[in-house]
Amino acid sequence: MTARPLLAVDGIAKRFRGLRAVDGVGFDVPQGGIVALIGPNGAGKTTVFNLIAGVYRPDAGRIFLDGADITGLRPDQICKAGIARTFQIVRPFGGLSVLDNVVVGALRQTADLAAARRAALAILERLGLAAKAAQPAHALTLPERKRLETARALATRPKLLLLDEVMAGLRPVEIDGMVAVLTALCRETGLTILLTEHVMRAVMALSHKIVVLHHGQKICEGPPAIVARDPQVLRSYLGSVGRHGGGVAVPC
Amino acid sequence: MLLANILVAGLLTGAVYALMALGLSVIFGVIRIVNFAHGEMMVLGMFGAWALNRFLHLDPLWAMPLVAAALFLAGYALQRGLINRFVARPEHMQFLLMLAIAIMLTSAMLMGFGPDARNVQLDYAFDSYDLGGLLVDKVRVLAAGGAVAGAALLWAFFRFARTGKAIRACADNYLGAQVVGLDVKRLYAITFGIGAACVGAAGSLMLLLVDVHPYLATDYTLLAFIIVIVGGLGSLGGALLGGLLIGLSEALSGFFIDPSMKSMFSYGLLILVLLVRPQGLLGRRL
Amino acid sequence: MRAPFSSLFAGRPRRAPAALALFVAAMAAMPLVAGDYLLSVLILVLFAAYLAQAWNIMMGFAGLLSIGHALYIGIGAYASAALFVHYGTSPWIGMLAGVTIAALAGAAIGALSFRFKVGGVYFALLTIAFAEFTRILADHFGWIGASSGLFLPVANRATSDVWHLRGAPVMFYYLLLAAVLALLALGRLLLGRRIGYYWQAIREDEEAAKALGIDVFRCKLAAVTLSAGLTAVAGVFHAFYYNNLYPETIFAIGRSVELMLPAIIGGLGTLFGPILGAFLLTGLSEALTNATADWGIDGLKQLLYGLVLAIVVVLRPDGIWPWIAARLGLGAAPHPPASRVPPSARERSEGALPQGQP
Structure with a gap:
């Protein structure tokens, strides 16, 4: 029997005033893994986060944490269930x-x-x-x-940590420091991470799996090395240049 | 027929309420400052019109543009000199500042005019029009006419004038307005001036209908809030509708139940609207 | 877990307990030296301090602006006074009734507002509306004397009957002093607990608080309910100290506004700020009354009062206590809410009325 994924997202969709921000996206986050959700601006990454974190209720689809259905719970209930998140635009007290x-x-x-x-x-x-x-x-x-x-x-x-662009605005040295901290945390405490990130250097260094969104739909999913070579991803996301690996920071 | 008389009187008074509330709506809609000194400014307008009548024998109707102009200047200076520093402060600080201003205005009026009720003597004060049995007071018609004219002027300003359009842009998108190089500080000052002018004009007109004394202020502040929220903040039509509704509700509850309970129905209406349709009857969904 | 009393001073410099002890001793000794006039002023100070502290739980701790707290004073005052006048019930039992009704009223107003996502200025206006609505209702409620007032039999000032709260001003002085100190201790206790941290988190950023698993609705409801109930206690003392009640004055919006001022001037969210603010504002008001009485100009006192208020607001937006505390080496009381909000707060304040918008 294969291990049950910690987070299972199954065909979630969300429309804002007719605009399909997220359209039938599904993916798994394995226990203890680090999964990156990437895509150009407006691809729906933050909306997916907000759907998982309970800020919005999905129009369709289901979300499971450790096998339990958490679809439509309030943000504080989601947190109690074991998912913590950061905000892309920081909100300190x-x-x-x-x-x-x-x-x-x-x-x-x-x-x-x-x-x-x-x-x-x-x-x-x-x-x-x-x-x-x-x-x-x-x-x-x-x-x-x-x-x-x-x-x-x-x-x-949390069992699962949602990181919404925590590397943006950091210097390369700081990014490496953050990457080291996060990897160590996962190794030592069995923490699972789902992150969105524009900083490719961090994505490539951290993630075991990458899910690529475009126009609210999943266009690719797989290990970093495979995804970075996927022609559809390169076309939609990285532009015309096919450099993969370290140092490519997609402009915001 | 008596009922019809009361309804018409309520509607006409409501038109003056609407002009007063428009001032509040404009200030909150653009600057996002809650003007807790609004009633004080209203009473200041009433006293201004009273003084012009007392010393220059000016009819309050003709005093209206003068009072509005004076309050515009005062409002402009107040926003520029003091209130503008509080634009980005938390609500309770803004409240406290406006409260301090309100206290000073009331006490200044108390010192200037005394605590007694004042009124104007008009030779047409008791005239009325007989429209097939429907009796309508002349003063009420004039006051409502003035209020509608004022509101129409305001509408035209925001619709057609360059500055009016710039202010609207400011209200819709503060950052954007700055980016395209609008002088937001100046526009805010003009906006506060316009709000003050509206309430000053409404005060002049109100003097046709009621006596003025310094302690009226709090009631007018609350009344303006009720109207604006019932009608919908930032909506011109909303303020008009709210003013007419409250005018009607006051007239009806005063007639059928008890004049001392009329504002209870207004508060009831406010509570209902806040809970059921917080953006107001004609407000845009925020 | 620490004992409640020692936690009153937890994390403070050593000077703080000594200063507090000195303050308590001085206040306790006051009636021995003070004349009738000074005692009556000090009673006003204690009323103001207590009310500001109770209000501060909502606004200072949890960030909920209420401009309708006169409602809860009125409920406490009328419940206890009416029971006493009609049935001779002890005001302490009446207090139980008043506090319960006020807490329920606060909970109802809170539940309605928070369920319908009424926030910010709109919440403040809603509190005004409920207070004014009740004022007019009370004006027509015969059992409590309606607009002609409710009067308690005047007390024998020579003896003190604590059970029926009949007696000399000095009895009220000590009762109020005890209430103020109890509320101070309660405030410290709450701020050192989970609920206190949660309130402050909600005050600073509601969305972020939710994301940390805080049940914002319940926490806010707790703040309103507690603040309302505690405010009603002052209403009971008010009724039995003044012996007369009119809806016109007890539920007045002016009273709601007045009771906020010591907390804001003293320092929102701080423990000692409301007490300091009460001393300063009551002192200022009395001094102005005495000074301007000689000149016989109507309104001058209010004008100067408003001026001082405006100056404090402009120069010391965080209140006076944090500023003084830092200079006396007493350590600033727990973090006051930021008075300068970042630019992003503009967008947030516009979202005061979230309408299910993305």
């Missing part, structure tokens, strides 16, 4: 300290404040934000805020 931002997430698992603080500090340590713990979140730089988003989501101890 600006007036709270960096530590307290993460404590809010950590309180998902424990009502004991001291324990929540310890957990939050450990995560900040991991993401290199421990030195900033006491600062108000609105004082952080954009790359720091992106890491804070990730830290806050991780603090809820």
Whole structure:
């Protein structure tokens, strides 16, 4: 018997005022895997995220987490079920300290404040934000805020982490650092990640599988090396140039 | 026939309410600032018209453009000098600022005009038209006529004038307006001025119908809110519809139930609309 | 888990408990030295501090702007006073009734608003509407005296009957002082718990809070219910201290507005800000009354009051307490809401009325 995927997305669709933002998309995210959802702007990546995270209710299709149907649940219920997400446009709790931002997430698992603080500090340590713990979140730089988003989501101890372009705006060194952190997390804690990303360097380095969206439809799915050579993907997404591998950052 | 008289009187008063509410709607619709000093500005307009009548013997109807112009300038200066700094602040800070302005306006009027009710003596105050048994007060017709003229002017401004179109662009897309090089600060100041002019004009007209004293302000502020929200924020037609509806509802509840309970029905209407159709009767879906 | 009392000072510099002890001692000793006038002013300060603290739970902690809190004062006042006048019921039992009704009213208003996604300014206007609606209703409700008022038999000021809240002002002074301190402790306790963190998260960003698994609806409902119930307690003291109630004044929107000011001026979301704000504003108001009485100009007092308000709003948007606390080395109280919102907040404020839009 093959292992049951952690997340199974089955033919979900969403229309906004007649426009088909997502049209019958389906894919699996295996337990412990890292899957990247890529595609040009407007391909429907963020909408897929919002459908999984419960911000929108799909017009059609179903979403399963660990075999349980989570279609149409509210965002907070989805989080309780074990899916945490970051926002593409970061949304820190600006007036709270960096530590307290993460404590809010950590309180998902424990009502004991001291324990929540310890957990939050450990995560900040991991993401290199421990030195900033006491600062108000609105004082952080954009790359720091992106890491804070990730830290806050991780603090809820999700089974599945949805990362919405957490690498955008980072310098190459910072990207490598983030990639290292995420791979280590998956290896050590069995975390599963679904991410959208424009930074190909990160996508290629991280993901076990890539799902390519175009105009709201899935046009390709497979291991990075295969997807990067797929002619349809190259045509629709990478433009005319067929360079695959490191360093190709598709302009936003 | 009595009922018909009351309905017509309610509708005509409602037209003046509508002009007052239009001022609030314009300010909120564009600047996104909730003008909690709106009633104070209304009463200021009433006192302005009263002073012009008392000292220059001007009919409130003719005082209306002067009062509107004066309030435009005051509103322009206020937005430019003070309120504009609060545009991006949280709502409670804006509320507090407008409250401070409201308190100062009321107390200034108290110092200037005293706490007593004032009115204007007009030789046509008790004239009325007899339309086949339907009695309509002349003052009410004039006030409503003035209000409709004011609203029409406002509509034409936003529809045809360059500045009016620019302000509309500003309201639809703040960032976009900045990008294409519109002077948003100036447009905001003009918008606040226009809102103030509307309410000033409405105040002049209202003086034809009621006596003025400084403590009327809070009631007018709340009334303007009710009308704007019932009709739909940022919708010209909505403010008109809301004003007429509230005018009617006040007249009917005052007649059938108890004059002291008339505003309860207005609040009831507000609660109902907020819960069932929060964008207002004619508001666009936000 | 820490004991509630010690957690009052958790994470604060050492000076804070000492300063608080000094404050409590000074307030407790006040009636020994204060004359009748000063005592009456201090009672006003305590009323203002208590109400601002109760309101602060909603706005300062959870970011819910209510401009209709007079509703809950009125409910507490009328419930306890009417039961006392008609049946001789002890105000403490009346308080139970008043608090329950007020909490239910708050919960109902909250549930309706949050279910229908009424937020921001619209929520504030809705709270005004409910308060005004009730005011006019009370004006026509004979059992509580309607518009001609409800009067309590005037108390014998010589003896203090705490069970029936009949007695000298000093009794009310100590009761109110205890209430203010209890609310201070409660505030500290709540902010150190899950619910306090959740409220602040919701205040800062509702969508992000949802994504972290917070049931926003329930948390907001808890804030409104708690704040409403606590506000009603002050209503009971109000009724038995003043001995007369008119819908016109007790439910007045002016009262709703007035009770917010100490919290905003003192520092929203802080624990001691509302208390400081109450001292400053009540003191200012009394000083202006005394000063301007000599000149005999109607409205001058209000004009100056408005001016001071405007100056504070412009110069100290975060309130006065965080600023003072930093200078006294008392450590700023837990994070006040940001008074300068990022540009993106403009879009968000326009979304105050989400209509199922993508």
